[in-house]
Amino acid sequence: MKAFIYCFFLTISSVVSFAQGFEYEYFLPTEGDSGVVIRWVIIEGSTCDGMIVEHSPDSINYSRIHEVFGTCGSANFDVPYQFTHTDPKENSKNYYRIRFGQIETSEAQCIFILDNSTVVVPNPVSDNLSIYFENPFSKPMHIEIYNGNGQMIKTGSTIGNKYSSNISSLPKGVYFYRLFNGIDLRGRFIKQ
Structure with missing residues (x-):
C-alpha cells in the first residue's frame, strides 16, 4: 500500500x-x-x-x-x-x-x-530534517537517530506522517533512523 x-x-x-x-x-x-x-x-x-x-x-x-x-x-x-x-x-x-x-x-x-517506507526531504540535509512516513491512524510515532558508529544521538516522537527536527548542530556524515509504533521503519540520511 x-x-x-x-x-x-x-x-x-x-x-x-x-x-x-x-x-x-x-x-x-x-x-x-x-x-x-x-x-x-x-x-x-x-x-x-x-x-x-x-x-x-x-x-x-x-x-x-x-x-x-x-x-x-x-x-x-x-x-x-x-x-x-x-x-x-x-x-x-x-x-x-x-x-x-x-x-x-x-x-x-x-x-x-511513499512506497510503504520513509523518505527524507531534502537528502542530503544541512539544517531542517523532514522524514515522511505512512501512519494511517495518526498514532504517536517514536524515532531514534543513530550516527555512523551506531550510537543513538537523538530521540523524539510525532503524531501524523512527518517528523521534523533541526539538525544543524550535528556533524557531517551518514545517519540512520528508526521509526516505530508497532511497525518498524528504518532509513538513512546524509548530513552535509
Whole structure:
C-alpha cells in the first residue's frame, strides 16, 4: 500500500476563470488503486481545442502523460474528465498540470508518494530534517537517530506522517533512523 501526501494546496475544487472567459473546476490529484487519479471539470459554456495532462518530478520540466483530442467542454453543460497516472515517481514529489488547448495552463498541483517506507526531504540535509512516513491512524510515532558508529544521538516522537527536527548542530556524515509504533521503519540520511 502506498501513502499519498499532498505537497501543498493551491486550488481545491474551486472554479478557476481565465481572462478569455474559459472556466474549469480543478481537483487535486488523489490516490487511486492503480496510481494518481486526476479529475477536472470544464464548466458549461467553456470549450477548448484539446487538452494535455503533464507531469513533472521537479515542477520545472514537464512531460506529456495524457492527451484529449478535439473539442473539449460544452456550451450546454459541465463536462467531467478523469485520467489515472499509472507510473508516478515513488518517494518523490509528483507535479501535475493541464494545458487547455492554446488558451491557458492550470496551476501545478503536487502529491508526494511513499512506497510503504520513509523518505527524507531534502537528502542530503544541512539544517531542517523532514522524514515522511505512512501512519494511517495518526498514532504517536517514536524515532531514534543513530550516527555512523551506531550510537543513538537523538530521540523524539510525532503524531501524523512527518517528523521534523533541526539538525544543524550535528556533524557531517551518514545517519540512520528508526521509526516505530508497532511497525518498524528504518532509513538513512546524509548530513552535509
